[in-house]
Amino acid sequence: MYKINPFTLLCAFLLTSHAYAKSISAESITGLLTPESVVQANNGDTFVSEINVFNTDGDGQIKHISPTGKVSVYARDMDDPKGLTMIGNKLYVADKNRILEVTSKNNWRVYVPETAFPFTPQFLNDIVADQYGNLYVSDSGDLTSGGAIYKIDQTGVVSVIVDRSRPEVLAPNGLWFEGRNQLLSVDFASGILYRINISTGKMTQLATGFGGGDGIVKTKKGKIYVSDWKNGYILHASAGKARIVKGGFNSPADIALSVDGDHLLIPVMKAGTLDFMKLK
Numbered sequence: 001m002y003k004i005n006p007f008t009l010l011c012a013f014l015l016t017s018h019a020y021a022k023s024i025s026a027e028s029i030t031g032l033l034t035p036e037s038v039v040q041a042n043n044g045d046t047f048v049s050e051i052n053v054f055n056t057d058g059d060g061q062i063k064h065i066s067p068t069g070k071v072s073v074y075a076r077d078m079d080d081p082k083g084l085t086m087i088g089n090k091l092y093v094a095d096k097n098r099i100l101e102v103t104s105k106n107n108w109r110v111y112v113p114e115t116a117f118p119f120t121p122q123f124l125n126d127i128v129a130d131q132y133g134n135l136y137v138s139d140s141g142d143l144t145s146g147g148a149i150y151k152i153d154q155t156g157v158v159s160v161i162v163d164r165s166r167p168e169v170l171a172p173n174g175l176w177f178e179g180r181n182q183l184l185s186v187d188f189a190s191g192i193l194y195r196i197n198i199s200t201g202k203m204t205q206l207a208t209g210f211g212g213g214d215g216i217v218k219t220k221k222g223k224i225y226v227s228d229w230k231n232g233y234i235l236h237a238s239a240g241k242a243r244i245v246k247g248g249f250n251s252p253a254d255i256a257l258s259v260d261g262d263h264l265l266i267p268v269m270k271a272g273t274l275d276f277m278k279l280k
Contacts, residue, residue: 028273035267035274037254039084047091048267048274049081075102083127083254094124094137116158122146126175126254136183138172144189147171162201174216186213186226193237209242210235215255227252
């Protein structure tokens with residue numbers, strides 16, 4: 001998700017060589033309106049979804065941060081935009097009960113309407129893409145139960161991967177496409193991290209203890225990081241348990257991995273910031 005070299009971005013944004021030399025974990029972009037998700041494109045552009053006021057339709061938007069650090073509105077008049085992903089130059093947004101496709105600045109359309117889902121969506125949350133152009137989106141239900149994970153193929157047809165018929169499916173939130181027909185998913189209600197077979201829906205528990213699990217990333221070395229929205233932590237999965245990496249965030253939401261793989265990009269929802277955390 002989110003493709004911008006954090007060193008380049010922060011250097012330009014803060015306009016000092018001293019800031020460039022500092023630890024990025026101490027830096028952030030401020031003044032965002034309830035930021036929920038972030039994605040980074042290969043050319044260095046960064047996009048952040050802003051919910052603004054929950055359940056106020058039309059006040060949500062996507063912010064753009066250029067490689068030189070300029071912040072501007074990229075797309076507006078959305079409802080509650082949350083998860084972001086990219087396929088080529090197109091941006092896909094989980095917006096409340098529908099999926100949007102943003103083709104260029106201020107140009108977006110409803111890609112998958114509410115009526116295309118097998119069940120009426122309650123809380124579409126995270127969204128990821130695979131290498132074939134398929135999308136996967138989580139519905140977190142009422143945040144305690146009723147959730148589902150859907151696949152959306154290249155033609156916009158929606159199918160169920162897992163839903164509330166399984167007792168372990170409560171409020172799926174963060175997703176990560178692993179390849180090999182597999183998704184990672186963390187449940188916001190149970191705090192359990194699962195690996196899911198996309199074809200069969202088989203769920204394998206990988207680790208527990210993620211609290212209000214929100215975003216997921218997996219590094220090239222195979223290390224899995226998860227944000228805990230409820231408790232303000234960034235954690236990683238180790239030996240079947242969640243281990244705290246860093247705390248003190250005021251509701252960290254849908255995290256992303258920088259393209260260079262060196263940093264986490266962390267939308268901190270209640271603080272209204274985008275924070276950068278260097279990975280060891």
